[in-house]
Amino acid sequence: MADHATPIHPPASGSWRDRWQNFRIRLIADPTFQRFAAGFPPTRWIARRKGRALFDLCAGFVYSQILVAFVRLRVAEHLAGGPRPVAALARDLSLDADALERLLRASTALGLTRRCGEGVYGLADLGAALLGNAGVAEMIEHHAALYADLADPTALLRGGSGERALEHYWGYATAEAASGLSGDRVAAYSELMAASVPMVAEDVLDAHPLDGRRLLMDVGGGSGRFVAAALHRHPGLHAVVADLPSVAELARDRFAAEGLEGRAQVAGLDFHRDPLPVGADVATLIRVCFDHDDARVARLLGQVRAALAPGGRLLLAEVMTDAERPEPIGDAYFGFYLLAMGRGRCRSVEKLRDMLRKAGFRAVREVPTRRPMLARLLTAEV
Ligand SMILES: CC(C)=CCC/C(C)=C/CC/C(C)=C/C=C/C(C)=C/C=C/C=C(C)/C=C/C=C(C)/C=C/C=C(C)/C=C/CC(C)(C)O
Numbered sequence: 001m002a003d004h005a006t007p008i009h010p011p012a013s014g015s016w017r018d019r020w021q022n023f024r025i026r027l028i029a030d031p032t033f034q035r036f037a038a039g040f041p042p043t044r045w046i047a048r049r050k051g052r053a054l055f056d057l058c059a060g061f062v063y064s065q066i067l068v069a070f071v072r073l074r075v076a077e078h079l080a081g082g083p084r085p086v087a088a089l090a091r092d093l094s095l096d097a098d099a100l101e102r103l104l105r106a107s108t109a110l111g112l113t114r115r116c117g118e119g120v121y122g123l124a125d126l127g128a129a130l131l132g133n134a135g136v137a138e139m140i141e142h143h144a145a146l147y148a149d150l151a152d153p154t155a156l157l158r159g160g161s162g163e164r165a166l167e168h169y170w171g172y173a174t175a176e177a178a179s180g181l182s183g184d185r186v187a188a189y190s191e192l193m194a195a196s197v198p199m200v201a202e203d204v205l206d207a208h209p210l211d212g213r214r215l216l217m218d219v220g221g222g223s224g225r226f227v228a229a230a231l232h233r234h235p236g237l238h239a240v241v242a243d244l245p246s247v248a249e250l251a252r253d254r255f256a257a258e259g260l261e262g263r264a265q266v267a268g269l270d271f272h273r274d275p276l277p278v279g280a281d282v283a284t285l286i287r288v289c290f291d292h293d294d295a296r297v298a299r300l301l302g303q304v305r306a307a308l309a310p311g312g313r314l315l316l317a318e319v320m321t322d323a324e325r326p327e328p329i330g331d332a333y334f335g336f337y338l339l340a341m342g343r344g345r346c347r348s349v350e351k352l353r354d355m356l357r358k359a360g361f362r363a364v365r366e367v368p369t370r371r372p373m374l375a376r377l378l379t380a381e382v
């Protein structure tokens with residue numbers, strides 16, 4: 001058996017299911033069993049699959065950095081016209097051909113490219129999906145800040161010391177007076193959000209069209225890209241973006257540039273301190289609540305409800321988890337992302353439902369979205 005100072009999962013009392021689970025865990029932790037299972041034909045495939053899964057967890061950062069090189073060198077764009085020989089591509093990218101082939105073999109192994117013959121590579125499904133998705137490429141570049149904060153993950157869990165890269169990047173997350181943030185401090189995150197919101201906007205507006213609504217208030221609406229998408233879809237709709245003053249100015253510029261200034265207004269404010277504009281018959285909170293702690297979100301939901309007209313509706317969209325089934329995007333990725341950023345957390349659908357009800361909303365419903373990995377949607381009535 002494994003040579004451990006403390007016994008792993010001592011035999012338990014309880015249901016047969018618990019006892020069986022404990023037995024399995026003890027067995028799998030035993031190196032002798034691991035060796036046996038890797039060679040024994042009936043268990044060999046399971047052992048290989050689990051070993052591979054553990055290897056992929058170990059190697060995740062390496063895979064991610066291969067993706068960074070792939071995006072930074074714009075390999076997908078250079079292969080968009082069809083497969084190309086390594087030598088020609090190397091000339092275009094000003095890269096040594098051997099180094100490029102190393103990258104292309106790696107990106108082929110990861111499903112981004114495919115090998116079409118001796119020294120010739122083309123796009124595979126994941127590389128092609130990346131090409132159609134500018135927001136993802138920007139996120140990949142942005143991850144440098146996240147990885148800097150994750151360099152010492154236990155220190156991060158213990159609260160660390162000094163300002164983290166993401167805490168600085170998202171200046172509002174821990175600021176006492178967020179409304180004082182200058183244009184310089186909000187420009188980078190506003191651009192990143194504007195690049196990544198179009199897919200979320202499509203999915204939310206497809207799942208819940210705003211037909212029949214008169215005035216939309218997008219709370220934390222950033223530089224107005226969601227509102228612009230809604231107004232282009234619904235010609236009778238008017239809207240207001242409520243965001244920090246320096247961000248609201250970016251939205252004003254967008255509306256002017258897109259000829260929407262007659263239908264879209266901005267309200268520069270701090271939604272933790274200032275009242276929201278009243279009278280909208282639909283409000284949206286898109287990727288806003290998970291930035292903040294429970295107490296602030298509870299107050300914000302109360303504020304939004306109070307600002308909505310009678311019969312008004314709230315659409316709350318962001319990544320959500322399942323209370324009883326932790327999963328990689330909400331619990332692993334956003335769990336640690338938001339920890340580095342400051343005070344936020346990715347909440348379960350159940351938790352958000354409960355918070356909405358406590359804020360006085362009724363008829364809280366989840367409306368399925370096309371890509372729940374980007375955002376799930378809850379609607380609630382005043
Ligand atoms: C017959 C043929 C040709 C094919 C058949 C097979 C087939 C149907 C293939 C499908 C091909 C296809 C259309 C693929 C599409 C793939 C898509 C749409 C992929 C999308 C991927 C999206 C990704 C990877 C998104 C990543 C998002 C990230 C990392 C978001 C991060 C967000 C952050 C950090 C937000 C921060 C906000 C804050 C601060 C927390 O509030």
Ligand SMILES: C[S@@+](CC[C@H](N)C(=O)[O-])C[C@H]1O[C@@H](n2cnc3c(N)ncnc32)[C@H](O)[C@@H]1O
Nearest residue numbers: 172193197220221222243244270271272286287
């Ligand atoms: C993660 S971004 C989401 C932006 C946009 N809804 C989207 O999905 O692209 C959060 C937004 O909330 C705004 N915000 C954060 N704290 C705020 C506050 N106290 N008052 C007003 N806006 C705030 C930020 O400026 C930012 O634009």
